[in-house]
Amino acid sequence: MADRKFRVVVAGAGVSGLFMAETLKRARIDFTVYEKTGEVGGTWRDNTFPGLFVDVLSRQYEFPFQPNYNWSRKYAPATEIWAYIKKVARDRGLTKLIRFNEEIVAARFTNGCWHIETAKGNTDVADVFICATGFLHKPLFPDIAGSASFAGASFHSARWNHAVPYAGKRWGVIGSGASGVQITEALARAGCDVTQFIRRAQWVHIRENPHSSWRERLKLRLPGGYQREQRRLWQFINEFDQWRLKPGPQREAMEQEFSSYLDYIKDPELKQKLTPDYNLGCTRIPKSDKNYYEAVQLPNAHIVKGQITSIVPDGVVMADGTQVKFDVLVYATGFDAHAYMRPMNVTGLNGMTIHEAWKEKIYSYGGIALPGFPNLFMLYGPFAPVNNVPVPLGLDQEISCIMRLIGEARARSAAVAPTAAATDRFLARLGTAFPGTVWVGGCKNWYTSQQSTPVLWPFPQSEHKAFFEQVPVDDFQFIPSGQGD
Numbered sequence: 001m002a003d004r005k006f007r008v009v010v011a012g013a014g015v016s017g018l019f020m021a022e023t024l025k026r027a028r029i030d031f032t033v034y035e036k037t038g039e040v041g042g043t044w045r046d047n048t049f050p051g052l053f054v055d056v057l058s059r060q061y062e063f064p065f066q067p068n069y070n071w072s073r074k075y076a077p078a079t080e081i082w083a084y085i086k087k088v089a090r091d092r093g094l095t096k097l098i099r100f101n102e103e104i105v106a107a108r109f110t111n112g113c114w115h116i117e118t119a120k121g122n123t124d125v126a127d128v129f130i131c132a133t134g135f136l137h138k139p140l141f142p143d144i145a146g147s148a149s150f151a152g153a154s155f156h157s158a159r160w161n162h163a164v165p166y167a168g169k170r171w172g173v174i175g176s177g178a179s180g181v182q183i184t185e186a187l188a189r190a191g192c193d194v195t196q197f198i199r200r201a202q203w204v205h206i207r208e209n210p211h212s213s214w215r216e217r218l219k220l221r222l223p224g225g226y227q228r229e230q231r232r233l234w235q236f237i238n239e240f241d242q243w244r245l246k247p248g249p250q251r252e253a254m255e256q257e258f259s260s261y262l263d264y265i266k267d268p269e270l271k272q273k274l275t276p277d278y279n280l281g282c283t284r285i286p287k288s289d290k291n292y293y294e295a296v297q298l299p300n301a302h303i304v305k306g307q308i309t310s311i312v313p314d315g316v317v318m319a320d321g322t323q324v325k326f327d328v329l330v331y332a333t334g335f336d337a338h339a340y341m342r343p344m345n346v347t348g349l350n351g352m353t354i355h356e357a358w359k360e361k362i363y364s365y366g367g368i369a370l371p372g373f374p375n376l377f378m379l380y381g382p383f384a385p386v387n388n389v390p391v392p393l394g395l396d397q398e399i400s401c402i403m404r405l406i407g408e409a410r411a412r413s414a415a416v417a418p419t420a421a422a423t424d425r426f427l428a429r430l431g432t433a434f435p436g437t438v439w440v441g442g443c444k445n446w447y448t449s450q451q452s453t454p455v456l457w458p459f460p461q462s463e464h465k466a467f468f469e470q471v472p473v474d475d476f477q478f479i480p481s482g483q484g485d
């Protein structure tokens, strides 16, 4: 029998929300997931643009409780990732535990419980509230004069309009990040006339993406140590792979390798345009499976570097006065990565809202909790390891810790929140770790866009595991049931 007295509400049914849901289900804790759209999958539901592949090994993007032996490639296409996520939700019986098309707009901690309100005006009450609302979720549009005047189809990369045929159109893609690179490459290879507008060049990883052989798929199914061996190998590689964290020969070798990719570009002027002027790794590195640099040298592909000053009905005007014409405009301009659960209105102790708490700067304890917000947890919140630990592995460690904290709180009939002092200590520890990492190389990126400390985990994978296994109970305060307003 599930425990009906104690209840958890989870916001979001992406990878994080589903992982949390499965864990709560196994722990026989009563819960409901609210998902603002009509389908699971989050990122992988929203981003359907051409050329999108997962950037870590497909096998590293699996829930540990449901391996998939059928990935078609080393790095699976986004469509496969989404299909896998939907299958997990179905196979695990999670779909029926999700309230779809129900956005949580407010949550308030009163009398020891979270009082939840949805956009439809429905309410719910829970002991624990978990925000699995994603960190790359809210599309960001640049503030360019005249954007409403564009006469053709225009859309954000996370809202791809599949009704627009590729052929016979001139495409304009604004943005040089991972999405912009992948979209430009895919459109160029599809034979479209495509212009990519970049303000700065990116380091691009040109990688091989072979199909999975039937032998490999078979080996995965066989009993024995093959999977264990694979995991040990990944662990070793990930632990060894520390070039982002500290200077040294490993970083120099990476810099050399990435510089050598630029040699694919024959035209010196184009090479100059696409040569980054900041250190490798400072921004998230776009991955290209078929060679972006070759694609942009096709006669139908164009790179325009500079500032767009205005959007006009049939294209854009650049700062130097040149006009570039096209029929379809794609905003590959990223996300408000510092929004987290916002615009949801979350109110903790003493009427403190999340907007007030984060007004000056974004912070958290371990990326999972906030002082003054008892029994509120975040998955992949601020300072989660978005760059150096595969997301499912990071979630596994975060969720185990959250479950332990929930257990401690229940045992004390209390609600749990990190102390302000422990949060300060955590932030201070991060602060001392950033110098020497690639993320403080003076480039503009989404990790730092609103504050000087990048919202990242600046330690190796093993430290993430150790941190969550050893979170001291003393770092938390327990607020007796019924308190808090």
Ligand SMILES: Cc1cc2nc3c(=O)[nH]c(=O)nc-3n(C[C@H](O)[C@H](O)[C@H](O)COP(=O)(O)OP(=O)(O)OC[C@H]3O[C@@H](n4cnc5c(N)ncnc54)[C@H](O)[C@@H]3O)c2cc1C
Residues within 6 Å of the ligand: 011, 012, 013, 014, 015, 016, 017, 034, 035, 036, 037, 040, 041, 042, 043, 044, 047, 053, 054, 055, 056, 102, 103, 104, 105, 132, 133, 134, 135, 136, 137, 179, 341, 344, 379, 380, 390, 391
């Ligand atoms: C284009 C793109 C490519 C990426 N590629 C990779 C990759 O290759 N490898 C990698 O590791 N990571 C990648 N990421 C990062 C990716 O976001 C994470 O890997 C992962 O999918 C995050 O899952 P999540 O569940 O935390 O968030 P999301 O996938 O963003 O899901 C959040 C869910 O919460 C719902 N939601 C939000 N607010 C509310 C609310 N108020 N009420 C109810 N529901 C709400 C949303 O609708 C959504 O379904 C990529 C991200 C993007 C945008």
